[in-house]
Structure formats: C-alpha cells, structure tokens
Amino acid sequence: MAPWTPFPHAGDYRFDAASVRQQWSRLHAGDAEPCPQDAAVLQAWALFHNGEFEQATAAGLSAGGPGITVANKATAIYANYLEPREKTRLDLFMQVAVRAEAQAAQEPGNASAWYWHAYGLGRYSQGISVAKALAQGLSSKVRNALEKAVDLSPRHADARIALGTFHAEVIDKVGALIGGMTYGVKKEKGLQLFREALRIHPGSAIGLIEYANALVMLEGDPKMQEATQLYEKAAAIEPLDARERLDVEMARIELQED
Template sequence: MAKWTAFPYDSADYTYDAAALKKHWARLHAGDAEPWPKDEAAQRAWALYHAGQFQQAVDAGLKAGGAGLTAANKAQAIYANYLEKSEKTRLALLLEVAERAEAQARAEPKNANAWYLMAYALGRYSQGISVTKALAQGLGGKVKGALETAITLQPRHADAHIALAAFHAEVIDKVGKLLGKTQGADAATGLRLYKEAMKLNPASAIARVEYANGLVMLEGEKKMADAERLYAEAAACEPMDAMERLDVEMARAELEDE
C-alpha cells in the first residue's frame, strides 16, 4: 500500500488511551452510534482512527476483524474523502470500502454501520464520477436503500440521516424535482432528515455543513444567509477527533473563500 497523506494537524488532543476512549465514546460516536467494541484490538483500531492515523487504523482494523473492520472502513473512507490528493486513487479507495462494507452487511445484516459505510463510500464515489452518471449506473437506489436500512436498524444514526438528506438534495439539484421523483428523491423529506440529524447530533460540524449545502441546493439563493450562518456555526464547533477537525477546517476554509 502506498504511503498515505498524513493528517495535517496536531493530533495530540485526539489521542485517546483505552480508558479515555471508553469515557468519550458516546460523544465521539454521536454521529454513527457505533457500539463500544469489547475486543481490545478493535478498540486500538478505533483509537488510531480518532487520532487521524488513518492508514494504521485500516491495517489494525482489518487485522482485528469484527468491529475492527468497521473502524478500517471508516478510516479509509474518511481518508479518501478528505486527504487523498489523487482522484483516481480516491475513487479506488472508496470503491474498496464499498465492497468490503457490502460484504460485511451480508455477513452481519443487523450492523447499521456496515450499511452506512457502504452507502457513504458509494455516495462519495458517485459525487466523484458525477451524480448523473452514478444514477444512470443504478448507484442512487443502492445508496438510498442502504441508508434507509441503516436508519431502520439504528434510528439514532445522525450521519445516516445527513447522508440520506444529501442524497435527496443532490439528486434534485442535478436532475430536477420531476426526474428526481423517479429516483425516490423528495425535497421535503431531505429537509426533514437534515433537521433530524441536527437534533440527534447537535455538536456536529458536518451536519451543519451538509445542511447548509442542502438548503442552497433545494431552496436556492434565498437560503444563502441561513447557509452562511450554519457554516459559521460549523467553523466554531469544538472538534473531538481528527474527522471533526477536518470538518471544522473545511467550514473555516469555505468562509474564508467567500
């Protein structure tokens, strides 16, 4: 495996030993509602993930198996989305996660994060190749179905709510409300899901960023002020791990570009 781009910020604040990881677990996993893993090898993989040691987290998680596989898939998906510089490599990494997560979902059909990470990876891959092309390949239905399964299995999965809301918003943004209906996309449903995600994980920067993007996609320029307020709130969030730091920095960069 080629050497991955390092997490670009100081990870000291996001480095948790086993006791600290358990203590902060509920807050760290407010987005994905992942249960505390009993296996110590899986705990180590998750600690590496939270510290931004994404490549090491993948290696450790794949070796650990079980709950470690979820840590590996999330680490690879987040790395690919935020830090991988080559678009070709990024898409390949996302497809690999989607395939591993799909196999995990078949083996553990009640594992909400197997379904979620399959959908997350496919969703980001779809954005990379273009949403319209992804819809033509039938990926839209696969993403939507996997996210709905994740929410059915774990109704408190804030990140699955965000991703499903984004599915509705992106499809309508790219193909319009009428054609969007044929893909199962609905503006009111998308807006409701964004709001639910914000209630489920009120400390989330990414919920605010995605909600801001969704408001503009679904309701246009008239929601620009609301979107800017959400971005400002996201930029002011206090990150608890590497992924949250990347989300906060993304929001800050967006505000500086305006």
C-alpha cells in the first residue's frame, strides 16, 4: 500500500506519553477510553494526537492489547479525512471493522471495540451508499454494535453521535415509516442521542457537525439556521489535537462553501 497522506499541520501538536496522560480526560472526553498503563500504548496515543496516523497505527498494532484501539482510531480518522483514494478508504474502513470485531470477540466488555467495529462498517456503508448497505444487512450490525457500546460505556459520547447519525441517515434514505418498521429508527430518538452526546461532551466539534447534518436530514429547511449555528459553534472551537483540528477545519470549510 502507498504511504499515507501526511497530516497537513505536522508539527503543530507535540504530545508525548507524559502529556497525553496529563490531558487524558480532555483528549478522550468523546470516547471515554480508559487511560492505559502500558508505556508503548501511551506512546501510540501520542502519535495519534500529533496527527502521525500511520505511525500510530503501526505502534498500536505492535503493542497489541489496548493498542489495537489506537490502531483502529488512527486508521479510521486517517481514512475519513485524509485518504484521497476511494477504494483505499473503503479498504481501510473494512480493516478497522474486521480488527475491531476480533477485538470485541476477545473482549466483549470493551466498548471501544464495538464502537470501532460499527464506525468502520458505518463509514464503509456510506462509501458504497446507505441504500446498498441496508440491502446487504450491514445496518443491523452497525446499530447493534453502537447500542452495545452505549450500554457498556454510558459516557461514550461518540457512540451516541454515531447512533444518532444512523437513525437520521436511515430515515433520510427510506423514510420515517419504513425506517421505523423495518430498521427500528425514530427521528426523536436520533435527535435525543445527539443532545445526550453534547451534554456529555459539549466541546465535541464532530458532535455539533453531525447534529447539524441530522437536523437538516430530518427537519429540512426550517432547521437550516440552527444547523448553521451549530457549524459556527464547531468552527469556533480551539482544537487540542490533530483529530479535533480536522473536525474544526471541516466545519470551517463547510461554512465557507455555504
């Protein structure tokens, strides 16, 4: 595989294992990931927070155990924001889904394993189209994994965001009636999940962005102004690490295009 596209702001973030540990609760307010004791895993996280996603993936896989979570997050975030080739993006998302599924099988109580399995499958589904994913039965796997993550980790804001997005996208594609009858999705449940996530992690740029997108999908033009305000709030956040920088810049680009 070709080398990964570098994070465009290399050097702006300079975490090491000690500073990651010191700022852990803020850095991981979205995923509620327990702070690891293994120095090699902490170093892999430092690489991730610095935007060295390829190196973080390699270091996480090498460390094993909780390092698999670092590898999955680094791969997924890289594929989502920086990989320009569609086939490679989809391959990377499927790698995450497969690794996380194996991790969840070994550690059924690991909320992050269920979350990254759902994230990988969910982004893969978006890539092939939500309609095709529904036809292939991927939707139930995504939903079940996200619900498992929320049950296992009540403060996992990112899992709530992803589950809210799932409700919104299914309704957007098949309508509220079929979505509710066939896939068990509901508009109010989806919006509630976003509100819960933002209560847990009010500074989540990706939470604000996905909530804005869901409002437009579910409510249409009447919610455009509120959606724009959510994007503006996301764009005004001061990012703490590379992943947050990518989220905030996405919001800023969206506002410029509007």
